[in-house]
Amino acid sequence: MEKIEKIMDREIAWRIFSHEFNMSSLYVNEGDERAPNYIITPTGVKCNRLFIIGVVTEIENIGKDNNLWRVRIADPTGVFTIYAGQYQPEAAIFFSELNVPAYVALVGKARKYEPEDGSIYLSVRPEEINFSDEKQRDMWVLETAERTLERIKIIEDALNSGLTGNELQEFLLQKVTNTALLNGAMLAIQHYKNLDNTLLELRKTITHAIETVSLESGIIKPQPGNKEEPSKLEPKEVLAAIIDELDTGKGISFSRVIEIAQKAGLDAQTVELSLKELMDEGRCYEPKIDLLRKV
Amino acid sequence: MEIEFAPHIEDIKRALDNEIEEENIIADLKKLLEYRVPINEAKRSLIKKYGGSEKSAARKLKDIRIGERNIDITGQVIEITEKTVNIKNIEKTLFSGIIGDETSSRSFTAWLDFDLNPGDVISVTQAYVKNWKEQPEVNFGPRSKVTKLNIKIQLPEDFELKKLSELRDGDINVHTQFTILNIEVIYINTKDGSRKILGGIVADEDTKLPITSWVLLPELAAGNTIEVKNTYVRSFRGVPTLNINESSVVTKLEKKLEYMEKEGLRIGDVIIKEGAYDIVVEGNILSIRPGSGLISRCPECSRVIQKNICRMHGKVDEIKDMRIKAIIDDGTGALTLVLDSRLTQKICGITIEEAQKITKTAVSHKAVEDDIKRKLLGRRFAARGNMSKGEFGITLVAVDAWEPPGTIQEQAQQLLGRIAG
Numbered sequence: 001m002e003k004i005e006k007i008m009d010r011e012i013a014w015r016i017f018s019h020e021f022n023m024s025s026l027y028v029n030e031g032d033e034r035a036p037n038y039i040i041t042p043t044g045v046k047c048n049r050l051f052i053i054g055v056v057t058e059i060e061n062i063g064k065d066n067n068l069w070r071v072r073i074a075d076p077t078g079v080f081t082i083y084a085g086q087y088q089p090e091a092a093i094f095f096s097e098l099n100v101p102a103y104v105a106l107v108g109k110a111r112k113y114e115p116e117d118g119s120i121y122l123s124v125r126p127e128e129i130n131f132s133d134e135k136q137r138d139m140w141v142l143e144t145a146e147r148t149l150e151r152i153k154i155i156e157d158a159l160n161s162g163l164t165g166n167e168l169q170e171f172l173l174q175k176v177t178n179t180a181l182l183n184g185a186m187l188a189i190q191h192y193k194n195l196d197n198t199l200l201e202l203r204k205t206i207t208h209a210i211e212t213v214s215l216e217s218g219i220i221k222p223q224p225g226n227k228e229e230p231s232k233l234e235p236k237e238v239l240a241a242i243i244d245e246l247d248t249g250k251g252i253s254f255s256r257v258i259e260i261a262q263k264a265g266l267d268a269q270t271v272e273l274s275l276k277e278l279m280d281e282g283r284c285y286e287p288k289i290d291l292l293r294k295v
Numbered sequence: 296m297e298i299e300f301a302p303h304i305e306d307i308k309r310a311l312d313n314e315i316e317e318e319n320i321i322a323d324l325k326k327l328l329e330y331r332v333p334i335n336e337a338k339r340s341l342i343k344k345y346g347g348s349e350k351s352a353a354r355k356l357k358d359i360r361i362g363e364r365n366i367d368i369t370g371q372v373i374e375i376t377e378k379t380v381n382i383k384n385i386e387k388t389l390f391s392g393i394i395g396d397e398t399s400s401r402s403f404t405a406w407l408d409f410d411l412n413p414g415d416v417i418s419v420t421q422a423y424v425k426n427w428k429e430q431p432e433v434n435f436g437p438r439s440k441v442t443k444l445n446i447k448i449q450l451p452e453d454f455e456l457k458k459l460s461e462l463r464d465g466d467i468n469v470h471t472q473f474t475i476l477n478i479e480v481i482y483i484n485t486k487d488g489s490r491k492i493l494g495g496i497v498a499d500e501d502t503k504l505p506i507t508s509w510v511l512l513p514e515l516a517a518g519n520t521i522e523v524k525n526t527y528v529r530s531f532r533g534v535p536t537l538n539i540n541e542s543s544v545v546t547k548l549e550k551k552l553e554y555m556e557k558e559g560l561r562i563g564d565v566i567i568k569e570g571a572y573d574i575v576v577e578g579n580i581l582s583i584r585p586g587s588g589l590i591s592r593c594p595e596c597s598r599v600i601q602k603n604i605c606r607m608h609g610k611v612d613e614i615k616d617m618r619i620k621a622i623i624d625d626g627t628g629a630l631t632l633v634l635d636s637r638l639t640q641k642i643c644g645i646t647i648e649e650a651q652k653i654t655k656t657a658v659s660h661k662a663v664e665d666d667i668k669r670k671l672l673g674r675r676f677a678a679r680g681n682m683s684k685g686e687f688g689i690t691l692v693a694v695d696a697w698e699p700p701g702t703i704q705e706q707a708q709q710l711l712g713r714i715a716g
Contacts, residue, residue, distance in 0.1 A: 009566075009629075009688070009689070010622060010624075010629045010630075010688070011629075012563075012624060012626065012627065012628060012629055013579075013581050013624045013626065013629070014626060015626035051579060051581060051624065051626070051673075053673060104673075105579070105672065105673020105674070106673070107581045107582065107673075127582075128581060128582055128672055128673075129672075129673075130668065130669065130672035130673045131669075131673075132673050132674070135701055135703070136673065136674055136675060138701070138703045139675050139701050139703065140579075142703065142706045142707060142710060143625070143626060144626075145710055146710060147626045147627070149710070149713065149714065177563065177564070177567060178563060178627070178628075203714060206714070207711065207714055210707050210710050210711055210714075211707075211711070213703060213707060214703065214704060214707030214708065214711070295666075295669075
């Protein structure tokens with residue numbers, strides 16, 4: 001007759017740009033040590049879990065005895081720092097075998113690192129990681145932009161209302177159904193100074209991010225002076241994308257791959273070399289002569 | 296000292312119908328209080344010791360609160376269904392339904408067979424109130440006495456027209472409108488033998504909902520637009536279902552409600568509902584749960600089994616199957632997406648035979664799960680199906696799943712326009 005214990009709702013993986021993530025300066029720890037740590041971002045995200053699709057630009061093994069990997073993942077607004085150590089074996093193996101630059105999708109948890117000098121660094125500890133591609137990244141940028149704009153609007157409305165305390169909470173309840181977001185918005189408004197300016201700046205960053213993905217797709221035009229823009233993809237990644245695109249489960253003929261790769265600006269020799277690399281890496285195979293299949 | 300607990304003594308005496316000597320009660324109560332037993336517990340145990348029962352208090356349904364015990368309810372049984380539940384591996388039959396009085400209606404559970412039928416007006420003593428889906432639910436247990444009354448109860452009149460999206464499990468006197476998309480005769484087994492009912496799908500402008508009609512009415516035909524009054528809502532397989540019975544008023548309308556599927560539903564808005572029928576959600580696959588990939592099922596009961604042993608049917612010849620249980624998340628909420636072998640094959644491109652080959656070659660049970668992970672994790676997918684909530688959390692069992700086309704240019708322009716505006 002006991003009530004069935006309610007399964008804890010899974011925590012949302014928030015969509016946050018690295019720019020916003022890195023400028024967060026409020027941290028909450030609820031109760032005991034095992035309770036999750038949260039960072040409160042300027043748009044009021046009470047963030048533990050987050051989801052990122054970006055470009056890995058740097059991988060360093062910084063561990064002395066055991067492996068600890070520090071990885072930089074860029075989005076159009078900046079860079080996330082990822083640490084993967086012995087307790088994230090899957091991610092550690094993934095990074096140890098990865099060549100930069102590469103599109104990756106990562107689910108992780110926000111971490112705070114405080115070295116003794118008083119500075120604070122925010123990083124992400126991976127839970128799940130996988131390869132991704134340009135299109136998935138572009139969709140992530142747009143979704144993250146949309147979610148962030150919604151949050152900015154909520155905070156701006158709250159600031160304009162001039163309300164505080166319980167009245168502000170009542171006001172926010174009309175706009176927000178998610179309790180974590182409600183809670184986070186209250187904390188952010190209390191904590192961040194000059195929040196209206198910060199949000200204005202964030203809007204500019206978001207506009208820029210959307211523009212970077214709305215350029216003619218297919219051809220990457222790096223913006224002048226934008227250091228975080230991913231460099232041109234390796235030929236084999238281009239090939240992998242082509243095979244991935246064309247193989248609907250039945251395989252694709254060799255000659256067709258070469259034909260399309262040449263259109264994309266790769267010469268026959270590069271194609272052949274890159275294909276061999278892909279096969280060596282086990283990312284595609286040749287079940288029959290003149291037939292390629294993705295793995 | 297005696298003055299201090301005099302009112303409590305009075306309470307106890309009343310509960311015991313004044314049949315016990317006051318001195319005995321005082322002596323017992325003093326003793327318990329010396330042991331620092333809280334006064335409420337002391338009273339309760341004394342009443343029990345002398346064979347009395349705490350006097351229960353009459354309550355209207357709108358006033359009941361979760362956790363209340365010993366309450367008296369008078370109301371009309373609106374609907375009742377026999378259910379079999381499994382508690383600690385013991386099968387138990389109980390009765391669940393809706394009861395209404397002048398003030399409100401609530402779901403109820405009767406843990407014994409009180410021979411209740413829809414329409415019965417009953418008085419129940421010693422009922423208690425439990426939490427069911429964050430709502431108070433009346434429970435009738437072994438100590439409850441149920442008496443059938445020969446009176447009429449004026450149920451609250453609720454003529455406010457509701458949208459299908461507003462309907463919740465346990466709603467009674469529902470007044471709504473819909474167009475019937477499809478409907479058919481279903482034969483069900485009841486304790487009075489086989490019975491014909493109607494089952495179908497209806498829709499208004501933005502919501503689809505299953506309906507069950509316990510009466511065979513000619514108005515209930517596909518394509519007709521219907522206004523109903525005095526219907527009720529019960530969840531069936533986790534999805535709110537509209538029920539039409541003998542006391543419902545059914546009128547055919549000379550208009551049509553055009554259903555338009557809601558696009559861009561947010562998972563965060565979906566999961567605050569009790570359940571949803573035939574919806575589309577879109578998000579990223581953020582986790583492939585254990586138990587995905589190649590699995591074995593019992594040929595008798597389809598339970599997932601290991602090593603050819605079913606816990607109900609013993610040693611059996613397993614049937615191979617594939618499925619994916621994944622977390623899909625769009626940044627507003629997350630739910631568990633379940634894909635069967637057909638959809639697993641559609642989005643991963645592997646057949647059951649290929650999956651078996653992969654498992655054999657890799658000599659690992661997890662090979663197929665790992666393959667699925669590589670193909671899906673982090674990617675954006677859309678899925679259609681019914682959302683329900685249960686002991687395994689919030690689940691959408693997919694009837695279709697696909698990779699959305701991703702109109703990046705369009706969306707980017709739209710967002711830029713929104714920022715500028």
